[in-house]
Structures are given as C-alpha cells and as structure tokens.
Amino acid sequence: MPLDRKQIVDEAMALLDAEGLENVTLRKLAARLGVQAPTLYWHLPNKAALITAIAEEVLTPSPAVPLVPGERWQDWLITLAERLRTALLAHPDGARVVSIAQLSQNMAAVSELAMKTLVEQGLSLHRARVTVLTVERFTIGYALEEQAPRPDPKDFDLAAFTEAYPTVIAGITEYFTPGRTAADLFHECVTLVVEGPG
Numbered sequence: 001m002p003l004d005r006k007q008i009v010d011e012a013m014a015l016l017d018a019e020g021l022e023n024v025t026l027r028k029l030a031a032r033l034g035v036q037a038p039t040l041y042w043h044l045p046n047k048a049a050l051i052t053a054i055a056e057e058v059l060t061p062s063p064a065v066p067l068v069p070g071e072r073w074q075d076w077l078i079t080l081a082e083r084l085r086t087a088l089l090a091h092p093d094g095a096r097v098v099s100i101a102q103l104s105q106n107m108a109a110v111s112e113l114a115m116k117t118l119v120e121q122g123l124s125l126h127r128a129r130v131t132v133l134t135v136e137r138f139t140i141g142y143a144l145e146e147q148a149p150r151p152d153p154k155d156f157d158l159a160a161f162t163e164a165y166p167t168v169i170a171g172i173t174e175y176f177t178p179g180r181t182a183a184d185l186f187h188e189c190v191t192l193v194v195e196g197p198g
Contacts, residue, residue: 055101
C-alpha cells in the first residue's frame with residue numbers, strides 16, 4: 001500500500017514521543033517506515049515542513065473552545081492558556097516544536113478565536129492582539145522552560161546554589177507546600193499576566 005502523509009506524520013509523532021525532537025530526522029523517519037528518505041519528499045519537502053506537520057498534531061484537538069455565555073473573557077483566556085500548556089507538555093519538546101513551526105494553521109486558529117473573542121467582549125483589535133500574543137508567548141515560553149533538560153545532580157551543587165540564592169530557594173520551598181503542583185504555579189502566573197497584580 002502506498003505511503004500517505006498521515007502515516008508519515010503519525011510515525012513522526014511516535015518518533016518524537018520516543019526520542020525527542022533532536023532525533024526526529026527525515027532519514028530516521030524513513031528507516032522506521034521502511035522506505036528511502038526521498039520517498040518522504042513527495043509529502044514533506046524538508047525538515048521545516050515536517051516540524052510544522054508535527055506541530056499541527058501537537059495542537060490537535062485544538063486547545064481553544066468558544067467562550068461560554070456569561071463567562072468572563074479573562075477566565076476564558078486563562079483556561080485557554082492552561083489547555084495550550086497541557087497540549088504542549090503532552091509530547092517531549094512539544095513547546096519547542098510549536099515555537100519553531102512555520103505558519104502552523106492550528107496555532108493561527110487558536111489566535112484567531114482568542115482575538116475574535118476578546119474583540120467581541122469589547123477590547124480594541126490592538127489590545128486584543130497584544131493580550132493574546134502575550135499570553136501565547138508566555139505559555140509557550142513557560143512550557144519550553146518546563147521541558148528543558150535539568151542539570152545532572154552529580155554536576156549540580158545544591159548547597160552552594162542555596163547559599164548564593166537563598167531567597168530563590170525560600171520562594172520555591174514556600175510555594176510548593178504539600179498539594180501544590182506545577183499546574184497551580186502556571187495558573188497563578190498566567191492569571192497575573194491576564195489580570196495584572198491584584
């Protein structure tokens with residue numbers, strides 16, 4: 001049976017999940033599919049096209065859902081950011097994939113719905129664009145940091161770090177009391193971005 005684009009993208013997603021973005025290459029993907037690399041070029045002409053196709057899958061289904069009547073747009077936008085973060089974290093390097101994708105239609109659809117919703121709620125087009133852009137970039141950047149490699153404990157002197165940066169460590173320790181999660185911290189941070197200091 002001839003190879004189709006969906007098979008290629010599905011296998012690329014499996015490769016991403018198994019080995020991370022660094023190992024998603026057209027050569028390795030071709031080997032997994034049992035074909036020669038040039039065969040893939042009929043469907044995906046280069047690595048950039050492959051990354052964008054993977055980004056579309058990372059954002060499927062869309063994290064954006066319509067505003068419910070009576071819902072505050074601020075609450076809706078915070079929930080959208082949380083859903084976007086969840087989608088990015090569902091795959092190794094998901095945030096990195098989306099951040100480097102070229103003209104992801106699914107990301108554009110998220111932006112379109114978010115901006116349109118804010119304009120319908122009375123924000124100017126300029127304010128809606130700046131607000132949505134800030135929330136999206138904050139969320140992607142936050143997820144990028146969450147997915148970044150951590151230092152090897154053998155190469156990291158926690159005692160020296162604590163001595164040099166005691167307030168940073170105290171803040172981390174104070175925040176993460178039992179029951180508080182990384183998702184809670186993201187919620188507080190993105191709420192600050194959307195609502196401002198309260």
